[in-house]
Amino acid sequence: MIKVENIHKSFDGEEILHGIDATFETGKTNLIIGTSGSGKTVFLKCLLGLFRPEQGSIHYDGDRYMDMSEEQQRELRKSMGMVFQGSALFDSMTVAENVMFPLKMFTKQKITEMNHRVKEVLDRVNLDGADDKYPSEISGGMQKRVAIARAIVNRPKYLFCDEPNSGLDPRTAIVIDNLIQEITREYDITTVINTHDMNSVLEIGESIIFLQFGDLKWTGTKDEIFKTDNKTVTDFVYSSNLFKKVRKAQLKGL
Secondary structure, three states, X not given: OEEEEEEEEEEOOEEEEEEEEEEEOOOOEEEEEOOOOOOHHHHHHHHOOOOOOOEEEEEEOOEEHHHOOHHHHHHHHHOEEEEXXXXXXXXXXXXXXXXXXXXXXXXXXXXXXXXXXXXXXXXXXXXXXXXXXXXXXXXXXXXXXXXXXXXXOOOOOEEEEEOOOOOOOHHHHHHHHHHHHHHHHHHOOEEEEEOOOHHHHHHHOOEEEEEEOOEEEEEEOOOHHHOOOOHHHHHHHOOOHHHHHHHHHHHHHO
């Protein structure tokens, strides 16, 4: 579990995050949603330890980040997996080499052990047989699955995903959403997903926080988001054509 208390973050005198409180539960898909400029990316980078807040604290399974030594902070980062918006695969490396990269960086495993683990995670994301292909030889959806395999190869306690469905068609996006949710539950990971994709909210939004201009405006689940009377939230979610259709169907059923 990750618990955030009263986080403030500024750049060049301009405050971007205004005292955010949030809890991200283990074994659940925790979503951060909001429009562009809402502070989602800054908040995610604070959770990753890339940005240091001026105020507030972040606790990882009860341990306060600011109280950790540099060595403890390094160890914490090793327990984090990251799925980047554009997959961020190395073009000159094969699929297997991309997935093995964190093992070479952060472990002292033998090559046979690394090969076994790479095969294990590639099988888990349904990419058996793609080991020797290069990123340019596989589809965007397959590239995302490689990115997920790489993110979990070191058995992380925390998984962070930045717009994991960016550039994917709706059907492939649902496949990726479901895969992330399955892995979260199977491995009991604390997963935090930064997204503006309303399909993801509807599909896997077990715990959601909504940010606007650096303020926390709402927290809830994918079911509760339809029932809220918070106008800021409803204006945002019903700007999506998908949610308009869902809302229309709900009203017809009343």
